[in-house]
Amino acid sequence: MNYTFDQIMDRFLRPLSELPGGRAGDSQYFLRKDGSFIFSEGYCHPEGGMYGKMIYYPKKGGQIDVFGREYGCTTKKIVDGESIYIGHPEQIRLHGEVDPSLDPDIPRPVFVEYEMPFSLSDFVGYFDPVHSLRACIELYPWVEEGTRVAAKVLGVEWETLGLTGSLAYGRYEDGDDDLDLVITGSIEHNQRVYRTIRSFSDQPEHRVIEFGRWWPMRMYEEGFLICPFFTYDKWETAPLRDFTVDIIREDVPVTGTVVDDTHTNYMPPILPLDDVTIDGDESEPLPLIIYDGALRGEFFNGDILKMKGRLVQVNQYEESYRAVLVTLWDNIKKVGEVE
Structure with a gap:
């Protein structure tokens, strides 16, 4: 039809009163x-x-x-x-x-x-992601099959999954085999799921290569391309919510090693760095904030990163701290790993 x-x-849209x-x-x-x-x-x-x-x-x-x-x-x-x-x-x-x-x-x-x-x-x-999944399976039976395959391999309850991307509003084109899954849970739950994906995504039969590069947080399973979007189950557990930033310096060359990848799979990724240098000079450890959704799930513990970003002061509630802010994916790259 x-x-x-x-x-x-009429099938997919929800009123803002339900937000x-x-x-x-x-x-x-x-x-x-x-x-x-x-x-x-x-x-x-x-x-x-x-x-x-x-x-x-x-x-x-x-x-x-x-x-x-x-x-x-x-x-x-x-x-x-x-x-x-x-x-x-x-x-x-x-x-x-x-x-x-x-x-x-x-x-x-x-x-x-x-x-x-x-x-x-x-x-x-x-x-609403969960509502969209329910609406989608009435139009496309393969969506239910694919999401149930994903739920099984990732060890999550199917009822908690949602959809984003074009399927969020019911649009599908032949050849688009990806399932943009919204996975909502506690930090501990989501970390377990994302580590499961990592354990599969570097295996040849599960590996995703697009736009000339490997995507560590995507995977194939039984012919379905699983693209997860992790969200916090409670707004107050997001480490960056009601905050402001003050710019200290622009266009700062920074290197550092990721020492905690707990929040790498969210938007924005926030990654504490050690062994930090700024302008080539040793610096105190700093968190890295990447406000570019293309880099969700891209960097992990032990990755040595080189970037050009802004040195900022983050202000959130009663707390203030220095951080490095990067807003473009091509301003940061992995240059090595700690062995």
Whole structure:
């Protein structure tokens, strides 16, 4: 059966009154009143609003079909028949071209320089991950099969799983074999699950190679591509939620070794570093904050990292501390491991 856009939205969309805590969270999709789909990341959002990105937007003559409506995309473009990733700076510039009310230069915290602020009043509703999974299996039987396979191999209860990505709002294209799974649990639970994925993901039959690189937190199982998005089961357990940052220095070369990867699989990853150098000089241990969802689950204990970032002061409630902030995936790389 071919469903219309409105029929699908009726199945998948939830009212904002059901938004947990009345606030935006991580890995959630929202439907804007203009018909665009907005993706939120992280746990620090303005009161009555959110930081996120417009992923798909209505576009006459657009190359993307969303249940009979033409859409454009800010994160990918088709060049010579091939899907090409669009970098963060261009994505934000495109927001202003698509909607002049979205000013790419609007003042906002530096950690969300590649996100845009939105008011919750701009949205029709949101897509609850767990509800979306239930709605999806009515349309695509393979989704239930794949998610049950994932639940079994990862040792999680199927009833707790959710969906993000395009399946969050019911969109599927032939050839898209990935399941963007939202896995919600305690820090201890999620750490066990992510270590299970790590134990599989470097094996040839489970390994995922995309865009020319290995993805350590993705895996194949029985033909299904499992892409996890870990979220905290309690908002207050997120180490970075209501916080601000003050810039101490820009464009600082930093090296350091990861000594605690407990939060590597979340957005944002926050990784305590030891053996730190700043400008080549030895420094005290510092936490690294990576505000780029592309690097969830990328770095682990013992990884030696080299980066160019900002030296910042993080302010959260009554606590303040220095940290290194990186907001672009290509400003950080692994250069070795502690043996």
